Amino acid sequence: MNRVLVANRGEIAVRVIRAAHSLGIETVQIVSDADKDSLAARTADRVVVIGPAPSRQSYLDARLVIHTALATGCDAIHPGYGFLSERAELARLCVSHGLTFVGPTADIIEVLGDKLRAREIAAAAGVPLVPGSDQIANAKAARRAAKEIGLPVVLKAAAGGGGRGMFVARDISSIDSMFDRASSEAAEAFGDGTMYMERYVENARHVEVQLMGDGKGRVVHFGERDCSVQRRYQKVIEEAPCTAIPDDLRKELQKTARDFLASMNYTNAGTVEFLYDTDRRAFYFMEVNTRIQVEHPVSEQVTGIDLVQMQFQIAGGECRIGRQDHIRVGRHAIECRINAEDPFNEFQPSPGRITRWRLPSGAGIRVDTHCSDDYVVPPFYDSMIAKLIVTAVDRPATVDRLGRALDAFEIEGLHTNLPLLRWIVRHDDFRKNRLSTGWLERTALPEFNAG
Amino acid sequence: MRKRVSCMTKATVDDIQKLAELFGQSDWTQMRLKMDGVDVSWTDDSCGLSPEQSAAGLSPTNDAFVQNPTDLAIIRAPHVATFYGSPTESEPAYVVEGDTVDEDTEVCRIQVLERFTVLKAGTKGVIKGICLVDGQLAEFNVPLILIEPAA
Numbered sequence: 001m002n003r004v005l006v007a008n009r010g011e012i013a014v015r016v017i018r019a020a021h022s023l024g025i026e027t028v029q030i031v032s033d034a035d036k037d038s039l040a041a042r043t044a045d046r047v048v049v050i051g052p053a054p055s056r057q058s059y060l061d062a063r064l065v066i067h068t069a070l071a072t073g074c075d076a077i078h079p080g081y082g083f084l085s086e087r088a089e090l091a092r093l094c095v096s097h098g099l100t101f102v103g104p105t106a107d108i109i110e111v112l113g114d115k116l117r118a119r120e121i122a123a124a125a126g127v128p129l130v131p132g133s134d135q136i137a138n139a140k141a142a143r144r145a146a147k148e149i150g151l152p153v154v155l156k157a158a159a160g161g162g163g164r165g166m167f168v169a170r171d172i173s174s175i176d177s178m179f180d181r182a183s184s185e186a187a188e189a190f191g192d193g194t195m196y197m198e199r200y201v202e203n204a205r206h207v208e209v210q211l212m213g214d215g216k217g218r219v220v221h222f223g224e225r226d227c228s229v230q231r232r233y234q235k236v237i238e239e240a241p242c243t244a245i246p247d248d249l250r251k252e253l254q255k256t257a258r259d260f261l262a263s264m265n266y267t268n269a270g271t272v273e274f275l276y277d278t279d280r281r282a283f284y285f286m287e288v289n290t291r292i293q294v295e296h297p298v299s300e301q302v303t304g305i306d307l308v309q310m311q312f313q314i315a316g317g318e319c320r321i322g323r324q325d326h327i328r329v330g331r332h333a334i335e336c337r338i339n340a341e342d343p344f345n346e347f348q349p350s351p352g353r354i355t356r357w358r359l360p361s362g363a364g365i366r367v368d369t370h371c372s373d374d375y376v377v378p379p380f381y382d383s384m385i386a387k388l389i390v391t392a393v394d395r396p397a398t399v400d401r402l403g404r405a406l407d408a409f410e411i412e413g414l415h416t417n418l419p420l421l422r423w424i425v426r427h428d429d430f431r432k433n434r435l436s437t438g439w440l441e442r443t444a445l446p447e448f449n450a451g
Numbered sequence: 452m453r454k455r456v457s458c459m460t461k462a463t464v465d466d467i468q469k470l471a472e473l474f475g476q477s478d479w480t481q482m483r484l485k486m487d488g489v490d491v492s493w494t495d496d497s498c499g500l501s502p503e504q505s506a507a508g509l510s511p512t513n514d515a516f517v518q519n520p521t522d523l524a525i526i527r528a529p530h531v532a533t534f535y536g537s538p539t540e541s542e543p544a545y546v547v548e549g550d551t552v553d554e555d556t557e558v559c560r561i562q563v564l565e566r567f568t569v570l571k572a573g574t575k576g577v578i579k580g581i582c583l584v585d586g587q588l589a590e591f592n593v594p595l596i597l598i599e600p601a602a
Contacts, residue, residue: 030531033591049590050531057530058591064531067563071533071588097564 001025001076001100001316005069006044007090008080009059011370011387012294013040016078019308028072030065032058034378039370046072053380059083062090066097076100076315082382085291086113086161102315103268104290105215112288116158116196122285125260130275130284132198142179143172145197152200155179157186157193161287163233165189168200204437205276206230207242207283209257210299212310215267218321221254222299222307223329225271228435229424231347236417236440237424238295239334240302243395244433245276245283253283258324261288268314269296269307278436294337294387297368301333301391332398333391336406336425339383342415343448351379355413360405364391364398377414385416399431423448467491524574526596528589532561532568535585546596550578558596561589575601 003026006016017027017040029044034053041047048068051058058064062084069077077099079085091106093099103109112118116135123129133145135158146153146169155178157165167182169175179195187193206227213219226242227235242250257272271293273286296307305327313319341347357373369386371377377385390405392398403425409418424430424444467484474482474493482493528534536544536559546558552572559581560569580597583589 048531048588049592051591061530063564063566067533068531068588070564 001312003028003045003072003074004076004078004102004312005030005065005072005074006040006080007059007065007077008083008085009035009038009040009370009381010384011368012080012292013038014043014370015308015368016080017043019306019312020078022306022309023312025076025312028069028074030059030068032380034380039372039375048072053378055083055381062087062093065090066093066099069099070097074099076102076312078102078311079291081291081293086289088113100315102311103292104213104270105267108264108266109290112290113161114158115156115161115287116194118287119196119285121264122260125263127256127260127285128283130198130201130286133196136179136195136197139176139179142195142197143175146172146175149197149199152202153197154200155182155195155197157182157190158196159190159192159194160186163230166233170200201275201277201284202438203278204228205242205244205278205435206235206273206286206437207245207253207276208271208273208289209254210293210296210307211257211261211266211270211272212307212314212321213261213266213268213270214314214319214321215265217262217265219258219262219266220321220324220327221258222303222305222327224250224253225295225298226435227295228437229430229440230437231440231445235295235337237334237336237421238298239332239395239398240298241329241332242276243332244278244435246281249276249281249283256283260285269311275437294384295335297366297387297389298333298335301366301389302329302331303327331391331393332395333389334395334398334402335387335389336402336421337384337417338386338388338409338411338421339417340377340385340414341383341417343417343420345415347417348415349379349383350415351377351383352414353377354411356410357412358408358410360388360408362405364401365389365405366391385411395433396431399425420448423451522599523579524572524576524598524600525594526558526570526573526598528561528591528593528595530563530591532563532589534583534587534589534595535560535562535567536581536583537585540585544581546572546578546581548578548580552576552578552598558598561595570595572596572598574598577601 004020005028006013020027027044028046029040030048030050031041032053050064084090088106088110091101091109094101131149136142152170155167165186167178169178183193183195207224209224210222211219223240224242225238225240227238229237269292271289274283275286276283300307340350342350353376359367366389371385390402392401406422484491553575554573556572557569558572560567576598579599582594
């Protein structure tokens with residue numbers, strides 16, 4: 001692989017460029033008009049402005065991406081996360097134009113992108129599922145399914161994923177209207193109104209396993225991550241390992257994820273997401289993310305392995321997946337997503353010019369970002385401006401180090417969620433790891449807003 | 452007129468810098484150096500500007516030019532695409548400098564993968580400049596054709 005086109009923006013584009021350069025691979029960065037002066041644009045070997053600011057006319061236009069890759073002599077494309085990474089379209093166009101897609105095959109992306117189909121495949125492979133339904137045809141079927149599964153339930157869009165298209169119902173009377181609304185919203189958002197239903201686990205943790213495959217049946221895992229601190233299904237804090245599950249379950253989780261992907265001859269990076277039912281001490285398959293993820297750094301920190309570099313090596317045919325027992329998970333790492341939003345005002349996005357930017361530094365402190373002093377955060381894209389990843393010998397030491405690092409992080413010129421993050425890290429529940437996916441919204445935020 | 456000259460067997464960085472200087476001093480519009488380990492192209496994109504405009508640091512890809520255009524109407528790339536000045540390789544260019552055009556005159560075509568889009572002048576006037584050469588990648592918003600609108 002000689003030259004890769006980076007089909008993304010922000011911090012992940014910078015991350016991908018860094019990994020490519022470390023392997024001697026040249027980089028071509030595509031940007032929208034709003035990102036012409038971005039850090040990625042300045043770091044890449046070449047920049048091409050492909051369209052105006054709106055994502056639909058730039059980062060989401062697969063044909064422009066492919067055309068640019070071909071015209072600039074690239075032999076590969078890295079899709080990052082979000083944008084085109086979750087669609088088979090870009091992967092397929094790569095194949096038909098002789099480009100290497102740094103990620104799984106188009107078929108895998110397509111099949112696992114259909115969440116209902118992914119559940120079927122998981123069930124067939126013996127992976128435990130959240131008690132749930134097949135496709136639900138109408139409101140009457142929804143009511144029937146809810147009675148079978150047991151309330152509360154969550155209605156999910158088959159074409160959704162990543163937390164989108166989900167609706168929780170706690171009583172039978174609301175099912176009818178909720179189903180109709182959910183289905184039409186899904187049809188509009190994802191082009192497919194197919195719904196299914198699962199038991200809603202009240203006290204759950206989001207536990208996921210990071211894996212890599214070579215496409216020939218060899219898959220290894222890099223440990224699990226606990227991503228339970230979420231707001232509206234968006235992760236805010238992630239950590240590795242998950243110290244809240246017993247060791248025997250941890251090993252079972254890792255093995256299940258690994259066997260599952262191996263059975264599909266999975267290629268490149270992937271994450272199998274599970275719901276851990278704390279009360280029942282059981283884990284259930286949720287979905288597979290067929291790309292490198294935002295929170296990949298915590299797994300890198302506890303294993304010492306550069307996952308994005310490995311993505312390139314696998315895609316280039318140079319990487320031989322080694323032995324599982326050569327991958328050691330040691331120490332603890334926690335990542336905070338720092339967003340340009342106002343936690344005191346409904347998390348309204350807060351784009352604008354950064355007037356002060358001071359990063360924490362020191363042992364075990366890593367910041368993945370595309371921002372700097374004087375940078376203007378554009379209003380067109382998601383609000384994440386940095387990831388602070390802190391590593392230490394165990395969870396308590398990491399939490400302490402994280403608190404100090406958050407305090408030392410100075411950002412002025414826009415609102416950020418730093419005040420909330422600093423508050424969370426000092427909360428007794430967080431320090432004692434008494435967390436669940438509902439914790440931030442149901443317990444923490446009401447307290448934060450009251451204080 | 453295209454000339455191919457073969458005399459070098461190895462190019463050093465100094466050679467390439469020297470060639471770049473010579474190109475700049477010449478009236479050539481395009482030059483390509485291709486040999487083992489080296490493939491370099493130069494394009495003159497002064498694009499029909501007067502020497503005064505060029506001297507003022509104005510160029511079609513220069514922001515000042517864009518902000519202080521003369522009275523020119525500028526056809527810009529609506530998105531990244533490969534530029535072609537003629538309908539096919541063997542046919543002559545859609546337009547050349549000095550041609551009179553009206554709103555519907557086809558002035559160039561742009562390509563994304565297998566799809567071609569023909570762009571039209573959109574105004575009555577005279578062609579003042581063609582900014583890219585055939586096969587060149589045009590970034591979003593880059594000037595492609597300069598037209599002096601009719602009074």
